[in-house]
Amino acid sequence: MGYLNHQQGYREGLLETRSIVKNGAFAVLTPDGLVNNVVPGFDDCDMSILGSPRMGARFVDYLVTVKNQGGNTQGFGGNGVQTFMYVVYGNVTATVDGQSYELAEGGYVYVPPHLELTFVNNNNGEDSRLFLYKKRYQEAEGVGKPEIVTGNVNDIQQKAYEGMDEVLVQDLLPADIAYDMNFHILSFKPGASHGYIETHVQEHGAYVLSGRGMYNLDNNWMPVDKGDYIFMGAYALQATYAVGLDESFSYIYSKDANRDIEI
Ligand code: UGY
Ligand code: MN
Helix, strand or coil, X not given: CECCCCECCCCCCCCCCCCEEECCCEEEECHHHCCCCCCCCCEEEEEEXXXXXXXXXXXXXXXXXXXXXXXXXXXXXXXXXEEEEEEEECCEEEEECCEEEEECCCEEEEECCCCCEEEEECCCCCCEEEEEEEEECCCCCCXXXXXXXXXXXXXXXXXXXXXXXXXXXXXXXXXXXXXXXXXXXXXXXXXCECCCXXXXXXXXXXXXXXXXXXXXXXXXXXXXXXXXXXXXXXXXXXXXXXXXXXXXXXXXXXXXXXXXXXX
């Protein structure tokens, strides 16, 4: 059964999937194989846990379908754990430290590690879908404290990425050393690609928002599509070519930043 595509029972054809998991290295998770996980504190929500420490990540990513009056009123994160919520579609009301934020599609909120996030669906009885993240904050001396950040990607300027006009990047959090990570959206016009195959210590959890690409993960080229999730572990080789006819291949992803490696 794929709960996201409402497919139940036997299939017409053979069991097959594009999903692949190389623990500690990389993974592609397609929507078809995701299962619904019950997580305390989340009511009337279908949740799939995506990247997690069980896979080798130092963070946890979730795909959340919030139904009716569903949400989390108990509190998510805090006590040293920072959180981030991005609205894939729908509308939610997020509350942090007594302040509420109405988040529509493309809206997001970053919650620093000393505060908790609560939210409720606010989409006239329709579902909302969220990409949710948590990671223990890595303290560092003399770097200041991260603050609540909220916005909508439709209001953020797209910049040419590393000298390529057909690859556009948006930075969702401030370039401030107080933050030990950032969220970005990369958008590749059809035919565009990275300029080189990256090899870096930082991990990524990426959710594909639109289009299609051929993605190189540790020198395995594989097709990825809207709705797929990609985990790239430390030093995983990584690069993509966007394919398709007119739609940009774009994904939102986290990247750890601004910290030395602990030993
Ligand atoms: O920021 C990054 O490291 C990004 N270019 N990586 C990626 O798209 N796989
Ligand atoms: Mn990268």
